[in-house]
Amino acid sequence: MSDFVNNFWSIYVTAITLGGIIGCLLLLYLTARKKVVPSADNTTGHVWDEDLRELNNPMPKWWMWLFIITSVFGFAYLAAYPGLGSFAGKLGWTQLGAYENEMAKARADLEPLYAKFTSMSTEDMAKDPQAMAIGERLFMNNCAQCHGSDARGGKSFPNLTDGDWLHGGTPEKIRETITGGRIGIMPPMAAAVGTPDDVRNLSHYVLSLSGSPHDSLKASLGKSKFTACAACHGMDGKGNQALGAPNLTDDIWLHGWGEAAITAMINNGKHNEMPAQKDKLTEAQIAVLASYVWGMSHKDGAVRQ
Numbered sequence: 001m002s003d004f005v006n007n008f009w010s011i012y013v014t015a016i017t018l019g020g021i022i023g024c025l026l027l028l029y030l031t032a033r034k035k036v037v038p039s040a041d042n043t044t045g046h047v048w049d050e051d052l053r054e055l056n057n058p059m060p061k062w063w064m065w066l067f068i069i070t071s072v073f074g075f076a077y078l079a080a081y082p083g084l085g086s087f088a089g090k091l092g093w094t095q096l097g098a099y100e101n102e103m104a105k106a107r108a109d110l111e112p113l114y115a116k117f118t119s120m121s122t123e124d125m126a127k128d129p130q131a132m133a134i135g136e137r138l139f140m141n142n143c144a145q146c147h148g149s150d151a152r153g154g155k156s157f158p159n160l161t162d163g164d165w166l167h168g169g170t171p172e173k174i175r176e177t178i179t180g181g182r183i184g185i186m187p188p189m190a191a192a193v194g195t196p197d198d199v200r201n202l203s204h205y206v207l208s209l210s211g212s213p214h215d216s217l218k219a220s221l222g223k224s225k226f227t228a229c230a231a232c233h234g235m236d237g238k239g240n241q242a243l244g245a246p247n248l249t250d251d252i253w254l255h256g257w258g259e260a261a262i263t264a265m266i267n268n269g270k271h272n273e274m275p276a277q278k279d280k281l282t283e284a285q286i287a288v289l290a291s292y293v294w295g296m297s298h299k300d301g302a303v304r305q
Contacts, residue, residue: 010085017084021074028067031059107282114284122171125288126295135292138285142277143293151296156255156272161296164252166244169297173241175290181276184244188269192228202226203262209237210251214259 035058043053081089088094117131125131140149146157153159158166167173167182193199201222206229207214226237232245239247246254255261255270277286 007086010087012085014085014087017078021071024067025071028059028064032064111284114282114288117288118284122287122291122294125291126298131288132292132295135288135295138281138289139292142280142289146274151293158254159252160293161299162252163297164247164250165241166239166246166254168241169294171290171294174293175286177274178281178286178290178293179276179278182244182272182274184270184272186232186265186270188267189228190267193225193266198222198225199263199266200259202229202266203259206237206248206262207257207259209249212251212257 041053042056044056046054078084078087079089080091081093083089113134117125117128120128120131125135139147139151143151147153147160148157151160152162158164163169165173166184167177190196190199193202201218202225203222204214204216204218205220205222205226208216208219226235229237232243233239233248234245237248239245246252251257253261255265277289281289
């Protein structure tokens with residue numbers, strides 16, 4: 001319960017919780033004191049549909065004891081487990097601790113299964129049906145949310161099957177990416193390029209590098225402005241994997257293509273992040289997952305880096 005910013009909220013939660021249980025017991029006590037008067041008709045006095053009356057009988061004993069047992073259980077539970085504000089409970093149980101224990105047990109159970117893969121190369125694991133089946137499940141649980149179940153990605157999420165790698169597609173680089181994650185930043189470049197017309201001309205020049213539809217006149221005017229981009233993408237526009245700068249000549253557009261999309265990129269920049277998996281997956285799991293990802297882009301036997 002460390003989320004409480006001060007003691008007031010801890011006391012508030014404790015008072016509401018205990019007050020609810022005590023109030024329930026008090027209500028049971030007051031109800032149990034009511035006695036049936038033999039000489040009266042024992043109704044509430046309300047009448048519906050001319051002749052329907054509601055009886056006012058005491059609560060059945062078994063029902064009352066069920067409430068009492070439930071209340072006693074509630075007190076015992078709150079003494080043993082967290083529930084009263086910042087009180088941690090006598091057993092010291094925490095949600096995080098339970099999760100970590102379950103994960104540790106799962107890793108211990110799976111360790112013999114992964115042991116056979118530790119001595120295998122990425123290429124060999126990519127040919128092993130059992131390793132790929134495990135890799136597929138790891139991918140579905142940890143990667144498919146962004147890259148898609150078929151690993152083909154989508155806008156702003158890289159396609160892992162086409163051999164176009166921002167940071168390199170070697171087994172070592174893939175493991176590095178999965179382990180530590182990646183942060184990609186393109187700063188806004190409009191001020192360095194010039195006027196809005198200069199930005200649009202540059203957009204057409206960028207389109208021309210990949211042979212995409214463009215205005216050749218605007219592209220020729222924008223060529224000189226590409227020097228502002230060359231520091232990362234290179235003068236030839238082929239990118240730089242050391243920086244994670246995309247290749248602009250291959251007609252693969254991570255964030256959309258066309259004058260509007262490229263102009264927006266130049267004007268506004270872009271910040272992308274892939275979260276690190278080192279705290280979620282073991283080294284053996286990362287090795288198997290990296291082999292699966294590597295295999296997705298090498299199904300045809302082509303060498304892609």
